[in-house]
Amino acid sequence: xxxxxxxxxxxxxxxxxxxxxxxxxxxxxxxxxxxxxxxxxxxxxxxxxxxxxxxxxxxxxxxxxxxxxxxxxxxxxxxxxxxxxxxxxxxxxxxxxxxxxxxxxxxxxxxxxxxxxxxxxxxxxxxxxxxxxxxxxxxxxxxxxxxxxxxxxxxxxxxxxxxxxxxxxxxxxxxxxxxxxxxxxxxxxxxxxxxxxxxxxxxxxxxxxxxxxxxxxxxxxxxxxxxxxxxxxxxxxxxxxxxxxxxx
Numbered sequence: 001x002x003x004x005x006x007x008x009x010x011x012x013x014x015x016x017x018x019x020x021x022x023x024x025x026x027x028x029x030x031x032x033x034x035x036x037x038x039x040x041x042x043x044x045x046x047x048x049x050x051x052x053x054x055x056x057x058x059x060x061x062x063x064x065x066x067x068x069x070x071x072x073x074x075x076x077x078x079x080x081x082x083x084x085x086x087x088x089x090x091x092x093x094x095x096x097x098x099x100x101x102x103x104x105x106x107x108x109x110x111x112x113x114x115x116x117x118x119x120x121x122x123x124x125x126x127x128x129x130x131x132x133x134x135x136x137x138x139x140x141x142x143x144x145x146x147x148x149x150x151x152x153x154x155x156x157x158x159x160x161x162x163x164x165x166x167x168x169x170x171x172x173x174x175x176x177x178x179x180x181x182x183x184x185x186x187x188x189x190x191x192x193x194x195x196x197x198x199x200x201x202x203x204x205x206x207x208x209x210x211x212x213x214x215x216x217x218x219x220x221x222x223x224x225x226x227x228x229x230x231x232x233x234x235x236x237x238x239x240x241x242x243x244x245x246x247x248x
């Protein structure tokens with residue numbers, strides 16, 4: 001079986017799960033220098049396709065290597081896209097932000113060769129599949145609110161302001177089955193009058209589910225401010241699912 005990483009302009013990287021790496025180049029591929037490569041992969045879940053986007057950590061040694069078959073050992077997670085869009089729309093949404101983003105191809109079950117995805121990828125993929133089947137249980141790695149200090153080192157914070165980072169750091173530690181209001185998050189970051197700005201920061205959350213912005217609600221318990229596909233109805237569905245199971 002072949003898995004491939006494909007760039008939007010005709011470049012593909014393939015690896016055989018049985019026979020090692022197979023590389024397919026396009027003569028038209030060029031890279032500006034310096035250049036940070038972004039990659040994406042789709043993960044099938046019970047609610048539809050999720051997508052992950054990552055990049056090589058430019059602060060790491062050899063991050064700007066011109067080679068393109070090496071394992072992305074220092075990759076940072078840029079974005080999680082939650083279910084709700086068909087594959088074509090999901091792909092176009094990513095390419096609009098990262099026009100040269102390559103696609104890493106797995107098999108039909110969403111399994112990927114370990115050399116073309118980051119080391120943290122399988123753990124996050126398993127979590128997302130389990131979350132959307134409501135099968136997450138109290139095992140190691142199931143509740144990222146308990147391992148946030150580890151996960152936040154794997155994220156690309158470069159596009160977020162200090163205020164956004166503070167909001168997301170607080171939100172990341174909200175356990176399943178619990179909720180905070182926008183005002184409570186604002187008070188926790190020392191900005192008690194900034195509840196509206198908290199809402200805006202959560203609306204731009206690059207890592208939904210991992211950072212559970214759906215667990216932040218209005219002061220009167222209202223379901224507001226969810227920008228993922230499906231909007232408020234999906235937010236309500238996620239909260240109801242979590243509340244009914246309380247598995248972690």
